Amino acid sequence: MTKRRWQKHFISDVFSLKSESHTTFSKVVFKNPGLVKSKKKRIPKTLFKFYAPTSSNILDIRKKRLWISHPNSFNDPFDCHVGADYENYEKHSLLKHIDKTGFTEDLGGFTKKDYRRIADSKTGVFPHPLSKIEEYSSVISNILRKKSDDLVKEMDKVRISTNKEVSKKMDKIREANIRVASFANLQSNNYPPDRNDMERMIQMWAHYSDNHKGFCVEYDISSLEPGNILQTYDSKNGYESYSPEKNINLLILAGLFPIIYSSYRVNVPRTKLEKLTIDKDGNLINKMGIDEILYKAFITKSTKWSYEKEWRIILDGRICSYFNNKIPFPFIKHIYLGSRMKPEIIDDLIEIADELNVEITLMELNEKKFTLEHQNINSYKWDKEKLSWHNPLL
Template structure:
């Protein structure tokens, strides 16, 4: 099953690569990349993405006002999330390989120590840059799935909250958001090149990869991420909470958890009726460990 899933998700690696090229490549590379991104959004990507919420009045108000919270990665609960591995030994070997042909440097010699010191300065600068990006980049996390038992338990207050559906293509059309699929892997994202002519581009590429790569243990989330830097958030960036509440499109539907409390359900229903948004509620399947969605309100 895992191999089948990986095979079906190979296109996500390609889509992510094209998005990175669109952000870091030359004009011609960007033009071609945008064409490929459009293809994958139209032909391979899910029609909808979902955001899980707990059953608080604040969360409902966020949805009601068509807003979405973007949080800096430093707030996330995964210690490896957006954390880039820098192997200084491997980097130094790369530096030595960049020396002219037939030049050898004795370990411990003045030149060797000088090169190692310069590399150390660059590494410290890189670590500071990545740390700053982890504190000033806004990310909102969504999922392909609206019926994950784990997602409902972890992010919707043990099935008491709600799951909100958003149309992926409308995100792009109305807000120019570019949702990026998360790639799941056993291998951490590593920075391993200090070539002067490419170090800046490599830094941005590796940072985006780190934002969109997670351990295989998180693969049940089927996650996509929308990324906005501090500049894009502007004066809406909250320095204390390290995040921003940004505009979002109108939901396609809202799904209540199977354990939603009556008061919360009534509040959500009033919102959906007033806004003509489809409303559903999950029910526990009587034979399988599965959630089934049944309709409460439908307008289309």
């Protein structure tokens, strides 16, 4: 497996073991826990997650749990949004229609030459002016310009119907009950992270922690190493014999991936879209391979986001629902407080850090450089105590 694309190989390996179209990623992993062995040495020791300073987020830290989001709530409309080549689907629908209705040599219908031009045209490309390759939309536009009004109306109906069909199928695909939790990987040997690490994260403090008013949690996930997970996992007894908390750790490891940054989105192939149908209850039929495509789409993002060094946990929605979309996540190692956090929230998180026996650090702006500094929490407590000396009520 290539170093850069091992994630897709792992996903393909899981879905290759599906025995039925309705078998989920989770059930395949439960039945084949040894699959996670291939992740040995690929999992980082720690991951970081940024939070807005909401009461819900703070309570989740106290309860040592992790919210798993549905992609519909993401700010980036491209994120987890699997694509499709609508024009390619339309092109082949038109060719099928012509095959069914036949050719005519007069200007009122399609000729064999028209058919060949449409078949040889390309979608999703912008050919060089000197290239012999023709772009589909230009070809069909030029051909129909010379045809009868009746034929143009007939083709418009086919094209409209085809695009509605694709849209309906894609909407159903995008409704898939798969949820995600995102993290940042500092890829550093410094724990806690040094100044250079945090410099790279300033944008994330602004984007994901309410402009530095929130906090960041460092999670030590070293216990999720495949050897640790499999050591006590007896596959002979089956996953039903274990607690939900034990099983969820296996699924977390199986669903944990670094993001692949690319200029291209993951698309559903036309051939798979053509086989898909929607029954009277709105369920997708013949969707073999669609879940695999979705999982790959969920770990692919634009290169513009590469600075985040993102990792994700991807879980089946039904698993998340069992935990009310907040899975047990007892891996908290360190809490970092934003430089603009309100004092009352600082006090709450200091109390929580004491309860959980984890480290806590207050971030502050460097006075000379565009960097963040670590302020020892004892210094904050001392400054707070000094303020009490000047209490005007005493």
